Every structure is written in structure tokens, then in C-alpha cells.
Amino acid sequence: MPIRDLPPFANLGEFLSHLDRSGDLVRVAEPVSLEHQMTAVHRHVLRQGGPALRFDAATDRLGHSTTMPVVANLFGTRQRVAAGLGLTLDRVEELGELLAALREPAPVEGMRDAFSRWPMLRSALATRPRLVKRAPVQHTVLEGDDVDLGRLPVQTCWPGEPAPLITWPLVITRPPETEAGDTARTNMGVYRMQVLGRDRAIMRWLAHRGGAAHHRAWAERGEAMPVAVAIGTDPATMLSAALPLPEGIAELRFAGVLRGERQALTPARTVPLMVPAEAEIVLEGWVSPTETAPEGPYGDHTGYYNAVEPFPVMRISAITMRRDPLYLTTFTGRPPDEPAVIGEVFNSLALPMIRRQIPEVVDLWLPPAACSYRMAVIAIRKRYPGQARRVMMALWGMLAQFSYTKTIIVVDDDIDPGSWSDISWALATRMDPSRDLMVIERTPIDYLDFASPEPGLGGKLGIDATNKIGAETRREWGEVLDMPPSLAEEAARFCERLALVGSKELPT
Template identity: 70%
Template sequence: MRSLPVFSDLRAFLAHAEAAGDLARLSAPVDLRHEMTAVQLAALRKGGPILRFDAATSEGKRAAMPVVANLFGTPARVAAGLGLQLDEVPAFGDFLAALRSPAPVEGMRDALSRWPVLRAALQGRPKLLRHAVAQEQSAPLDLSLVPVQTPWPGDAGPLVTWPVVVTRPHGSEAGQVARYNLGVYRAQVIGPDRLILRWLAHRGGAAHHRSWLRAGEPMPVAIALGADPATLLSAALPLPETVSEMAFSGVLRGARAEIVAAKTVPLLVPANAEIILEGWVHPDETAPEGPFGDHTGYYNSVEPFPVMRLSAITHRRDPLYLTTVTGRPPDEPSVIGEVFNTLALPVIRAQIPEVTDLWLPPAACSYRMAVIQIDKRYPGQARRVMLALWGMLAQFSYTKTIVVVDRDIDPRNWDDIAWAMATRMDPARDVMVLDGTPMDYLDFASPREGLAGKLGIDATTKIGAETTREWGRVMALDPAHEARATELLRGVIR
């Protein structure tokens, strides 16, 4: 399935990118406050390389370690993080859908043909190590030694932006990796040994925190900084709650995840990360988090979130610090979202077979709007698809607007979408509005926090009982004439 080598750690991925001319080392001083954000976004918007800042500075002092940014700044690099070329991502999406819901096996030949699926399941089992490079050295409990960015001018302070936060529910054992959650949550630095963990209520880390809170016990937490690409992408993927991100990373990596026991908390952590932060979240200890610039392009409001008190910091002998910037698209999360869009399509089609394509426009914050292409066969089908999508995955409950189009409309082409809406949609008949539905509380347009409306637009050709008028015929040229035109104009029009 993989066409690229296994990337066992961040450094292997960086070496691969550098060999391909896709990594730039910057030796000039760059300030961690705001200036680094400008450099990262400028590189991303030009499709630029991974950036390694060798002279990151804070208050005029050079940072103790290099900073890596723009890791997944292009779709090709996101695919590479999965071990794939970009054109191999759709097939990998089919593979993941089969892994999630395998069809019944029909005989030995069929079983042998599915060896890649069986092999992937075996690769999902992590390998426990006794020693790990992530624990080569112990550091003082001082987060000022880590070159954490302050991304935007209105931000409250330094913000860890690529943390892989490792948690497990109360009542579980440290060795029960299948019950772990790996999530990428914002982590605000508020002291040498304290972080605020901003996990939203529907995320796995928050669910685990509630279980420890009910028991009235402190919760062990670990944060892996600079994890390998498969671990990073597994933590960012919207996986089902029953799927362990740590185990799933083995499927993405093409090799079993390597883990090691943390030094001061009862957790197993990624063995090949650059830095590991360990600590505890005590019951009812919160602090006001924010404001920080968010993926919507606005600063979020200040709210209380749990505080993590560090008990240990370990790292490699010469650690790298991985960072990113979140803001109005395009940003790194929106680029990752483009590739995840392709991966998600086969899973969606398994539940809603008439869906033939799907686009989540990055400019609409990657999930606030969806354009769905369907193979329409009966009246009311577009509305059924809208309702099915809103109810299928938790992530789509935050999709404010769905536009449904026919197969002859390119769902990634705004001109096609506009034409379909202008010629196939009647506002009084084809617009569906829902009220009081779940919404990301960062959506400031919502009249009530956490609740908002949904808009469904049926921009498909109307058939059967949907209309009493004869529908117009779409104009099209003879393909042979179009081919002849291309031949005649070859060399005339460039």
C-alpha cells in the first residue's frame, strides 16, 4: 500500500523532505513572537518547503533548540506523512474504509487477497520498549527552555500548537493502549511548569477528564512534542471513539508504533518523539485560557479550561521543536483537511452510497460548508443526503451549509456550483433551514453558544414530484467537435 519508506520519527521525515529539496534551513534570527507566524504563512501560501529555524529568538535571546514549521504545508507532504504519493490517497481511503467495515470473507483465496488488511491490523498493535530516545535526557521543569511561539498580536501568551496529548479514562490501566486517546489540543503556557489544556467537550481528552473528575482523582497526562508523522496525523484524524489513535498510527506508518513507559505518570508515550511533557490535571483546577487566534480567523473568547502541572520533561539529546500556526485559511490545518476530505469520502459512501464526491471548501474553515455531488435517482433524495450527512459523523454536526449538486457539476469548482444554484435551485422550494442544532461555540455568528441553524440547498435537477414543469435540457457540444477544436488550435493558443 505504501510507496514511500517508513518514517519512524520526525527526523526521518525531515531527511526525506530535505533530500527532495523540500526543506529550507533559515539561519537568520526570527522572533518567536509574531514574526515567525508571518514567515510560516508566507511560505505556506506559496506552497513552500518545510522550514527549520536555526536561530529562533525570544526577547533577544537565541532559543536552545531549532524550530520546525510548515511540516504539512502542502497536500503532497500530508500524503507523504501517510507514506503515499498524492495520487495514491483515494485508494488509501478505500483501504481504510474496508479496514473499518470489512466485507465477509468468501473462501481461502479471498482471505489471502485481504492480507494487506490483516497486516494493517497487526501493525496497529504498539511495541513496548524499555528505553527510548524521547527519554535520553531529563530537563528542569521550565517551559521557557522550549521555544514556544506566541503566534498572533492579540494572543494571551506562548501557545503550544502541535502537542499530541495522551490520556486514558479513569478505571483503565496504563497498559490498556486500546483505551487511550491521542488528541491535538491547544496548550497555553502560563508558568514554568503549568499549561492550560483546551479540549472541547466532544473530544476524547475531555471525556477522559470528566471520568477522572467524577472520581475526584488527579488525571495523568503526557504530551508528545515532535512526534512522527503517522502519530501526528492519527491524533488529528476524526477517528471513531472505538478506534485508538496510538494503534491506528501503526496502520498509517506501515510499522508498529513504539511506546515506552513515562517516567512520572502511569501512561505509555511515543518512544521516538522529540520531547515528552508529563504531569497531572487536578480536579477542579482551571485557569482562564486565551484569547488566541483561531482557525475561523477570529480571536476566541476567554474561558476556563483544565490546568496541567508538569512532573517531568524528557527529550532527545539534541531536540527539535515542532510548531504550526492556526488562523483564517489557508493555514496548515486547512491543508491537512483537504487530504482528510479525500480519505473520508469512501467512509461516507459506505453509509450514503449515492454520494459520488464531496468537497469541504478550505476557505469555509474546512468543515463549516460542504458541497455534495450525488447520483440522483428519486425525488427528495438531496434532502435525505443532507440529513444523513449531518447525523452520520460528529464532525458534520458543525457543518452549517450543505449544497447538493448532480454528477455533471464539479463540486470543487465555484463556477459550476454557482451555475447549479442559479439554474437548478428555487429558494422557496429547495432551501431547508433547521434551528437549534449543535454548533462549534467558536462560531460567533450563532445566536446562542453551541446552538445554531443549518442551511441545506438542493441545487440538483428536479425530477418527479419535485416540479410540475418540464425541465430544460443542458446544452453540450459534440465531443468529436471539441476534440477537433483542440487539434486546430494547438500551437495557436497557449
């Protein structure tokens, strides 16, 4: 089974060319300010399901034009997210099946079975990076006094924010006991970066993230941590950094599975790390073991401004760039935003992995309006009393990506978990609050959720909106109204023949 419908995109420029040929990229020649206006334009286009945007005349707060084009709304539709994975939207779940098989392969049964798995094995081999000495991202190298983050068209997204914010950085780190070329142990995550000055930025990572864990290990030694930040890579690398991968799977290597070919890496110039050779821009530097600075307030995916808190400071030792680089940006805010759109596609990608752990799960939906992960609706094939509660506890306890989901609604497989109409009907007719609510106190919760009683510690609510069977009820349960399929089809043909659909009155 091939895992791509589209050819691999070596870099951001190739992906933009694909979108341009598809009529899904617009170049904006009019001046647009990096301070608030670009976010306002981006937000409006995203809400309309519009194209990716390339701003060719971005201006700073003083009205001065920048020399570097700015790309926004790259993943503003589900179709473009799927294209970034190399697929059409309807085949995302197939990729999820392959990734689930790579994670937990079944035993091989004979030679024919082994040959049938060749595409899967080829995908696994693609995770090994390809090292190159001459990299496009190092066409221009700025070091020493030439380092200046002011050269980059970094936007300020929301009113009241204290400084420009780098919003699509792929932050590459490794633990101190590893060598620079040990890419199997590297971490690549998306952590926003507040610009502090010419060569300083704040690295905002939460304590549970991989970059923060590496920083703690370096700090225990009293050493600064080498860091590289890639801005504007090929889409598979960006989406790998955003995926909630299991521990032990390096995002830089996993990108090879998504690309369908080995990732090209090159040694950074001033820090002992490997970086994507085809990136648009790479920031190299060192994060202090002790120096921090107050970060924020910034608008976040919750739809609120974060509190001001201290986070580690990175000192930039080099900026490397392609010839005529592009700067990639986005904003975060109350959904819809790009992270929410990406999350919708990742739902389908994760479903096969979830089914391997909990086979009765038929479908799921994480409503984007609920910050993409704080609420989940799960459809199950129910067979025994108490099964809905077992599924809730399995999701919270077995799967790390649900540890911050504070509300789970479980429905039967005749309910569309992505339809609020179906969910409302199931809640109204299959759920009794005195019997079907499960509340758990003092569990890990999103640190950014200020509705919780304590930072990082709060409650969870499970709602069983399934049909009640066996010991779950002593009453006779209702029978769902329905028409025989043959009669429904006959009625559809009748209405089509008489053009009844869309008419306000019967034809005479």
C-alpha cells in the first residue's frame, strides 16, 4: 500500500508551488503590517476556508517594508493538511493504519505475507536520515555581530502582546549524553519564542514537553543546552513536529515515513546538532541553564491571553538561510486557527492506533471549538454493561494524548460523533445525570486551563450517552424509530421524480 498520493516535497517552496498549481495559494502584493493586521487578514481568510497566503510586502510597525516574503495560512484547510502528508483527505485514515502497524507489527505469516508488507518496511527504512555536507539552508550564514532577529519579519499577532513572537519554530534538542549525529534521540517540538533583542529569545516550553525535559538534564550538569530552530521546512517535517508521537520516536526520523523518502540533514554551523538541510531559516544557539525572562502575555489556543511567567532564554549564535528565504508564520487563538485544523486531520490519523488499544472504538471526534483536545466524543460498539465507563478510563489511563481531555462523551455506533444534533439527541434520550456521570477529581490537566482549581491539577467528567443494557437499567428500553432501507430508497426516488426536494408546494 503506498502511503502517498502526491510526490514528496523537498522543501516549503515545492509545497507552495503545488498549492499554486492547484489554485490554493494567493500572493498579496499590497502592504500588510506585521503588527496585528497580518493576523486579522489571516484569521478572516482561514474562517472562510481560503487559500494559503504569501505576503510580498509585509511592513514593520514603523511602516518599513521587509525584504523577506511571509507565508501564512499554510495549513488553514483540512485538504492542505492532508496534502502536507502527501495524501488526499479521504486517505488519511489509511496512513493511520500504516502508522499503527509500524508501531505494533503483527507476526509475519509466511513469505507471501512478508512481501505484502514491503511498503510498510520501506516506510520504516525511510526514517533513517540522509546526511549532506552542502545544504541550501546554509547559503547565507550570519554569525557574531551580524546576528540580528530583526532581519526576520516576525509578527505581533494580538493587541497587548509585549513583543514579536516566532510562532512556527521547529525546536530541535537532544539529551546531554548523546552525540550530535544521534538523531534517534533528538526531540523536535513547536514552542513559541518571544523576541527579546538582536540575539536573544525566550523559549516557552511546558514542563511535560520533550524540549523541557532535555533542558532539565543539561541544567543539572550546569551546562547550556545546544538548540537549533528550523523555520519553514517541508510540510512532512512540520507535521511530524506537531504530531503527539509516542515516547522514543524521534520526529526528525518520523518525517521520513510521512515524506516517503529519507530526510536530508546537515550539521549546524555553531551548535552540535543536525538540522533540516532544506529549511528556509535555522536559528542556532544555546539555552542557559539558569537565565530566565518573563514571557507574555500572548494570545493562545484557548482564546485567552496567558499569564506572564519566567521561561529560559536562548542566545542566538548563528542565523542561516536559503537564498531568497521565505518566513513562515501563523497565529493561535480561539478556534478556528491552524492548530485546530491540523488537529481535525490528526483525529483520523490517530483513530487506527486508538482502535488497536481499545477495539470497540468505532469513531471519535475532538471538537475544534473545545480547544481540539479538552473534549472528546467517542462512538463504540457496545456489548456489555459498564463498557462505556471502561472506555473512558482506558482513554484517560492508557493514551497520553487524552490525559488533558477533561470531558469524554461516549455514544453508540448509530450516533455520528461529529454531529452535535446526534450528540444532543443521545444526551437527551440515553443519559440520566444521576446514573451516567462519572467525575474524577485531582487528575493531571492542561496547565493552561485556568478553570481548574490548581495549575495542572483538575477534574474529569465522563458522560455515558449509550443505550443502557443488562444491569445498567431495570426499565424496558426504548426502540429507535426507523424506516426499512427499501422504503427509504423508494421514497427518495419518488421525491426526485416529482421534484419534491426543495419545493415549497406539491407540483400541480
